[in-house]
Amino acid sequence: MPTILITGTNRGIGLELVRQYAADGWQVIACCRNPDTASELKQVQGIVDIHALDVTSDADITRLAGELAGKPIDVLLNNAGITAKNDSFGSTDTETWLRVFHVNCIAPLHLVEALVDNLAAGTQKKAISISTRMGSMGESPSGSYYAYRSSKAALNMAMVNAAADLRGRLILAMIHPGWVQTDMGGTQAPLRPQESVAGIRRVIAGLKPVDSGQFFNHDGSSIPW
Known part of the structure; x- marks a missing residue:
């Protein structure tokens, strides 16, 4: 298994990831800040082990690693992410920017560091981070979303470096989920969470060691840095 x-995992893409992996017989370790209020997550059928985790808390990450000590993990999926409101030129806020950076860039790397032995003991040995093509400088950025765009560009760089450090030990990759109908993406987005997650899962399943450090779209195509 x-x-x-x-x-x-309490909403959006993360919740749908739990649903699909659990439905396929995976053991899912589902992490969210407030399990007590995650009513939809608690209703997911299958082998789902829910853990409280604030990804910006080093103490929480250390505690989680202790709880999972010695347990093989095949895939780590860094899905937790936030954006900033009213984040256009002339209205950026330092405190907000730093929090977005912490959640979107620093925390995913800290989780890879904390769980590297669990992943190395797994069969698939994959650490995946949900990124966005909005963090690509090769796709002609269109302005605004300063905190979100820069945090995801930094995430990509952090994980590319981790892929180099862990070459031969783990496979790391970044995946753009598409523009998805979630609280963050809005109702006007073209993709339903079910479609995005199905694509993400196909990409993850197909990853090989040669793909480590690469940036993929949910349809499997490559995205420029």
Whole structure:
């Protein structure tokens, strides 16, 4: 039975990831900040182990690693992410920017560091981070979303470096989920969470060691840095 650990599982893409992996017989370690209020997550059928985790808390990450000590994990999926409101030129806020950076860039790397032995003991040995093509400088950025765009560009760089450090030990990759109908994406987005997650899962399943450090779209195509 393969095991996957997913962050940010109380809603949106994260919740749908839990549903689909659990339905396929995976053991899912579902992490979210407030399990007590995650009513939809608690209703997911299958082998779902829910853990409280604030990804910005080093103490929480250390505690989680202790709880999972010695447990093989096949896939770590860094899904938790946030954006900033009113984040256009002339209205950026330092405190907000730093929090977005912490959630979107620093926390995913800290989780890879904390769980590297669990992943190395797994069969698939994959650490995946949900990124966005909005963080690509090769796709002609269109302005605004300063905190979100820069945090995801930094996430990509952090994980590319981790892929180099862990070459031969783990496979790391970044995946753009598409523009999805979630609280963050809005109702006007073209993709339903079910479609996005199905694509994400296909990409993850197909990853090979040669793909480590690469940036993929949910349809499997490559995205420029």
